Amino acid sequence: NAGVMQNPRHLVRRRGQEARLRCSPMKGHSHVYWYRQLPEEGLKFMVYLQKENIIDESGMPKERFSAEFPKEGPSILRIQQVVRGDSAAYFCASSPNRGRLEQYFGPGTRLTVT
Amino acid sequence: DQQVKQNSPSLSVQEGRISILNCDYTNSMFDYFLWYKKYPAEGPTFLISISSIKDKNEDGRFTVFLNKSAKHLSLHIVPSQPGDSAVYFCAATSGGGGTASKLTFGTGTRLQVTL
Numbered sequence: 001n002a003g004v005m006q007n008p009r010h011l012v013r014r015r016g017q018e019a020r021l022r023c024s025p026m027k028g029h030s031h032v033y034w035y036r037q038l039p040e041e042g043l044k045f046m047v048y049l050q051k052e053n054i055i056d057e058s059g060m061p062k063e064r065f066s067a068e069f070p071k072e073g074p075s076i077l078r079i080q081q082v083v084r085g086d087s088a089a090y091f092c093a094s095s096p097n098r099g100r101l102e103q104y105f106g107p108g109t110r111l112t113v114t
Numbered sequence: 115d116q117q118v119k120q121n122s123p124s125l126s127v128q129e130g131r132i133s134i135l136n137c138d139y140t141n142s143m144f145d146y147f148l149w150y151k152k153y154p155a156e157g158p159t160f161l162i163s164i165s166s167i168k169d170k171n172e173d174g175r176f177t178v179f180l181n182k183s184a185k186h187l188s189l190h191i192v193p194s195q196p197g198d199s200a201v202y203f204c205a206a207t208s209g210g211g212g213t214a215s216k217l218t219f220g221t222g223t224r225l226q227v228t229l
Binding site: 004006031042044048059093105110 | 118146148150155156157158159160163203207214215216217218219220221222
């Protein structure tokens with residue numbers, strides 16, 4: 001059973017460009033979460049999605065950031081007009097349909113904004 | 115406002131001894147707690163969890179203790195092994211009723227197990 005997959009693993013963008021981060025949850029998992037880890041900090045929740053629905057986006061910055069989890073395909077975290085402060089590790093996690101609260105994380109995407 | 119706190123940024127323990135990692139929380143709505151281990155350049159790996167209706171959960175070398183009145187939990191690793199050297203994150207959620215919810219993480223404790 002493949003784990004949570006994220007790509008790319010490393011992404012370099014110049015200021016003002018767009019970054020697209022992809023996440024495929026574990027097989028059988030329908031809940032997807034995105035977290036961000038800034039250097040020397042813990043993981044901070046960004047957004048929680050189920051298929052075609054945003055359930056909780058209380059951790060998402062109000063501008064430039066968006067997320068989706070379409071009926072088909074991976075979940076996408078999109079950052080428009082990136083700035084240096086967006087440089088971080090972005091982790092995706094997934095959890096089973098119901099009853100289990102553990103979240104299983106992917107290897108992360110390390111975004112560097114130059 | 116840091117709702118989950120790990121006040122020890124680092125801990126060094128000799129191989130074979132017990133490692134005790136501590137975590138405090140402030141939000142009374144949290145009712146499910148998890149520990150994750152993280153190696154550099156990898157995602158966090160789930161270790162063990164505990165519901166607020168329990169005060170102890172054990173899985174092999176890992177035991178988590180929960181003291182609700184003190185809003186404190188700890189992870190015990192016995193015996194510690196060099197492969198346990200990693201950053202350990204405490205996390206909490208209010209999804210204890212089986213409803214999926216976001217995790218709130220502490221800032222982590224770096225454990226080094228020495229030979």
